Amino acid sequence: MKIDTKLIHGGTFGDPHTGAVSVPIYQVSTYKQKRVGEHAGYEYSRTGNPTRAALEQLMAELENGARGLAFSSGMAAISTVLSLFHQGDHLVVGDDVYGGTFRVLTRVFNRMGLEATFVDTSNLEAIEAAIRPETKAVYMETPSNPLLKVSDITAISGICRQNGLLLIVDNTFLTPYWQNPLELGADIVVHSATKYLGGHSDVVAGIAVTKEESLGEEIHFLQNSIGGVLGPQDSWLLIRGIRTLGLRMKQHEANARRIAEWLADHERVKKVYYPGLATHPGHEIAAKQARGFGGMISFDVGSAELAEQVLERTKLFTLAESLGAVESLISVPARMTHASIPVEKRERLGITDGLIRISVGVEDIEDLLTDLDQALS
Numbered sequence: 001m002k003i004d005t006k007l008i009h010g011g012t013f014g015d016p017h018t019g020a021v022s023v024p025i026y027q028v029s030t031y032k033q034k035r036v037g038e039h040a041g042y043e044y045s046r047t048g049n050p051t052r053a054a055l056e057q058l059m060a061e062l063e064n065g066a067r068g069l070a071f072s073s074g075m076a077a078i079s080t081v082l083s084l085f086h087q088g089d090h091l092v093v094g095d096d097v098y099g100g101t102f103r104v105l106t107r108v109f110n111r112m113g114l115e116a117t118f119v120d121t122s123n124l125e126a127i128e129a130a131i132r133p134e135t136k137a138v139y140m141e142t143p144s145n146p147l148l149k150v151s152d153i154t155a156i157s158g159i160c161r162q163n164g165l166l167l168i169v170d171n172t173f174l175t176p177y178w179q180n181p182l183e184l185g186a187d188i189v190v191h192s193a194t195k196y197l198g199g200h201s202d203v204v205a206g207i208a209v210t211k212e213e214s215l216g217e218e219i220h221f222l223q224n225s226i227g228g229v230l231g232p233q234d235s236w237l238l239i240r241g242i243r244t245l246g247l248r249m250k251q252h253e254a255n256a257r258r259i260a261e262w263l264a265d266h267e268r269v270k271k272v273y274y275p276g277l278a279t280h281p282g283h284e285i286a287a288k289q290a291r292g293f294g295g296m297i298s299f300d301v302g303s304a305e306l307a308e309q310v311l312e313r314t315k316l317f318t319l320a321e322s323l324g325a326v327e328s329l330i331s332v333p334a335r336m337t338h339a340s341i342p343v344e345k346r347e348r349l350g351i352t353d354g355l356i357r358i359s360v361g362v363e364d365i366e367d368l369l370t371d372l373d374q375a376l377s
């Protein structure tokens with residue numbers, strides 16, 4: 001089945017009891033048991049809930065994995081996956097991962113003795129150099145946030161296999177519509193489903209999908225033990241969002257390509273970061289491992305003042321954190337999403353005060369260009 005069909009028919013389709021074409025919202029915490037230990041597949045909704053199960057099955061199919069798991073946020077998904085590791089274990093992590101991922105590793109999991117070394121994962125030698133005897137996994141995002149750096153999933157999975165490491169990929173930016181890390185050798189995919197999967201800025205959720213059933217079983221044990229599960233109402237909203245993922249992603253991408261090209265020619269723009277541009281250093285790898293380049297663009301206007309002006313003047317780009325929804329959003333990563341990364345580190349990475357990140361929505365492209373034009377003038 002092709003992905004556009006899977007989005008509609010994948011997972012559990014509707015309700016066999018009534019013929020309803022949408023999965024019911026099972027707003028329930030517990031389930032009647034016939035005898036002690038004998039039940040119809042569900043006993044308590046932290047352990048499993050039919051609406052959440054429908055979403056988990058759909059996500060497993062979309063990522064071509066064995067097992068999908070849904071959490072109360074992207075950070076709950078990521079934290080539960082990180083709970084696979086033990087005191088004294090070490091991880092190699094991308095150096096411009098999502099700020100919340102950096103924070104949970106350096107301020108929470110470090111307390112329990114989980115160590116992380118942050119490297120540029122687009123540089124294979126840097127990954128190899130960071131591996132130690134106690135290293136257990138590589139954790140990465142591609143394209144990364146906010147500089148849209150591209151890392152070669154197949155090559156990194158080769159390094160991981162050689163060294164007996166798990167490869168964990170945060171696939172939030174491209175979604176399974178454009179990129180399937182499990183097919184390229186990753187063991188676990190995580191998502192902030194709050195972004196493109198939900199797509200409407202109305203739900204906070206997270207997803208993990210594993211390539212192998214055994215690893216999925218282990219993460220389910222952690223999900224049930226830690227308890228950060230997604231509720232039935234939000235599971236249903238996410239399924240509804242996912243049904244139109246293909247339509248949305250195509251429009252996000254078509255709009256983003258036009259805007260990236262337009263920005264690249266603009267005299268007040270110093271630099272544009274978009275993997276779809278042939279001039280982007282990761283363009284070839286992105287084109288090889290993904291079917292699309294996504295809807296996120298970062299561009300540097302050279303100064304905090306001009307960045308401020310653009311943020312104040314845009315009318316269709318809403319000043320907000322987050323990304324991936326139907327409406328266009330704009331932010332300054334250094335002062336918003338990446339504020340928890342120390343200043344020296346931000347500057348070394350290129351996350352300057354003049355760097356603007358846009359999440360290109362699905363509005364009419366001419367309206368978006370007109371808006372950016374007046375904001376930059």
Ligand SMILES: *Cc1c(COP(=O)(O)O)cnc(C)c1O
Nearest residue numbers: 073074075098170172192194205
């Ligand atoms: C937003 C985001 C997260 C965190 O997800 P929440 O749903 O906000 O908890 C993780 N990774 C990436 C790439 C994100 O953009």
